[in-house]
Amino acid sequence: MLKVNALMIKSVDYADNDKILTLFSLEQGVISAKIRGVKKAGAKLKFAAEPFCFAEYILTEGSLKSVANASLNDSFYPLREDLFRYYAAGAAAEFVKRFCPENVVHAALFSATARFLSALAYTPVRAEGALAWYLSGGLKEIGYSLRLDGCAGCGEVPRRPFFDFGEGSVYCEDCRGEGAKELSRDTYKLLLALRGGEETPQESFFEELGVEKGYYLRALRLINRFLLTAAGGELSSLKAFIKLCEGVF
Ligand SMILES: [Zn+2]
Numbered sequence: 208m209l210k211v212n213a214l215m216i217k218s219v220d221y222a223d224n225d226k227i228l229t230l231f232s233l234e235q236g237v238i239s240a241k242i243r244g245v246k247k248a249g250a251k252l253k254f255a256a257e258p259f260c261f262a263e264y265i266l267t268e269g270s271l272k273s274v275a276n277a278s279l280n281d282s283f284y285p286l287r288e289d290l291f292r293y294y295a296a297g298a299a300a301e302f303v304k305r306f307c308p309e310n311v312v313h314a315a316l317f318s319a320t321a322r323f324l325s326a327l328a329y330t331p332v333r334a335e336g337a338l339a340w341y342l343s344g345g346l347k348e349i350g351y352s353l354r355l356d357g358c359a360g361c362g363e364v365p366r367r368p369f370f371d372f373g374e375g376s377v378y379c380e381d382c383r384g385e386g387a388k389e390l391s392r393d394t395y396k397l398l399l400a401l402r403g404g405e406e407t408p409q410e411s412f413f414e415e416l417g418v419e420k421g422y423y424l425r426a427l428r429l430i431n432r433f434l435l436t437a438a439g440g441e442l443s444s445l446k447a448f449i450k451l452c453e454g455v456f
Contacts, residue, residue, distance in 0.1 A: 208275065209268055211235055214320060215260040216300035220246070226256050228274070230264060231303050231320065236311045240264070240272040252277055259283045259296055259324055283328040292327045294448040295334040299323055299341055301444045306349045316348040319404065326407040335423035335452055336413040342430050342445075344403020351375060351438050353430075355399055358382050368395045370429060372436040393422040394429070401426070420456045424449055 213232035221227045224246040230238050245256040255262055255277035265276040286296050299320055307313050323341040326332050346352055353375045358365045360382025368377045369387035377395070378387055390398070397418045427449055435441040 209235075209266045209272070211238070211264050211266065212280070213238075213262065213264050214300075214317070214324070215256065215258065215262070217304050218256050218258070224250075227271075228256060229304055231300075231307070231313075231317060232264075233314060233317045234312070236313050237303065237307045237309045238266075238272060239309065240266050240274050242274040254279055254282060257282065258293075259286055259300065261321060261324070281325070281328075283324045285328045286324070289334075291334045291448070291451060294444060294451055295338040296324055296327055298338055298442055298445040298448050299345075301442045302342060302345055305440055305442065306345075306438060313348060315404070316345060319344055319348070319407075322407050326409075330409060332407065332410045333413055333420075333423070334448075335420070335427065336410075337407050338445075338448065339397070339423055339426050339430070340401050340403055340407060342403075342427070343398070343401035346375070346430070346433075347403060349438070351433070353398065353433070355395070372433055375433055375437055390429075391422070391425070393418050394425045397422050397426050398429070420452075424452055424456065 211232035211234045213230035215228055216231050217229035218226045224244045226242050226245055228240050228242055230240060232238055242256050244250050245253050254260055255274060261281040262277045262279050264274055266272040267275050286292050323337060326337050355377045357363060358379040359376035360378055363379055365377060365379035367380045368390045369383040370377055370390050371387045400416055431441045431445050
């Protein structure tokens with residue numbers, strides 16, 4: 208038997224009443240496991256197959272692991288009552304599923320993901336700010352850091368910053384290459400403020416930053432395009448989140 212602390216990041220139906228879960232575990236990174244009977248009414252382990260369930264999973268070992276038992280740590284239940292927060296959480300889950308190979312330990316990203324879900328579920332932090340912060344830190348964890356502190360060519364603070372999507376770097380007007388896209392002052396200010404990693408910021412952090420809502424979407428679009436250009440795939444749930452926000456911002 209194998210015991211892991213894990214977040215349930217994806218489930219697909221399997222046979223009549225079973226599911227295959229993708230678990231993001233602290234101890235072993237991303238792993239797949241079958242769970243039996245969870246589609247039956249009153250199934251004891253139903254909670255363990257719910258989106259974003261944070262639990263201690265007891266798994267049988269073998270070519271396809273199977274969930275023998277689970278004890279709930281946190282269901283982050285309020286995520287299911289707010290469409291924006293649910294989509295933002297889904298974008299984080301897709302990020303992990305897409306960019307963390309199975310059985311590669313990502314302890315810092317695991318903690319950041321759990322903290323992100325907790326902030327989204329239990330604090331009034333704006334979903335777009337928390338998600339941008341999470342993804343900015345996540346990029347670092349998968350080896351695609353954004354380098355924004357100064358022009359990647361001359362080192363100066365760029366008066367007009369241009370973003371290079373192949374490198375994830377910022378350039379000044381003189382050093383920029385072809386295809387680099389000019390960033391607005393507020394998009395740049397926001398991206399610089401998104402340090403990721405540490406504690407997910409509270410809403411007061413974003414209030415004090417004073418950047419208008421629309422720039423959060425620009426920052427998220429930039430991150431998604433960077434993932435497509437540099438890391439080989441954008442996140443469809445991030446696109447869906449942005450679209451949802453566009454309808455109300
Ligand atoms: Zn320069």
